[in-house]
Amino acid sequence: xxxxxxxxxxxxxxxxxxxxxxxxxxxxxxxxxxxxxxxxxxxxxxxxxxxxxxxxxxxxxxxxxxxxxxxxxxxxxxxxxxxxxxxxxxxxxx
Numbered sequence: 001x002x003x004x005x006x007x008x009x010x011x012x013x014x015x016x017x018x019x020x021x022x023x024x025x026x027x028x029x030x031x032x033x034x035x036x037x038x039x040x041x042x043x044x045x046x047x048x049x050x051x052x053x054x055x056x057x058x059x060x061x062x063x064x065x066x067x068x069x070x071x072x073x074x075x076x077x078x079x080x081x082x083x084x085x086x087x088x089x090x091x092x093x094x
Contacts, residue, residue: 021067 005012013034019027028043042048046061053061060066073080 018070020065021070024065 001012001014005014013031015027015031025044029039032039032043047063049061055061077084
């Protein structure tokens, strides 16, 4: 992403999944505003659309934002610690 932010300064909207989980409406509003569209409350209920979906994520499109496994990585933390220590500040910036 650093490359694209350098090549296209001010044109990339960075959004982390954790931010959507924490504040779906707030982050959705920021994205919609960034791309210059008017807010529509249906953005929060995207999974209720009856449109045809032909992507590999078609099952996800029909469900609300999935938040249950957000911290499940911690089950593997003892084995991930060497990687976390190696990456250091890179991980902490997220």
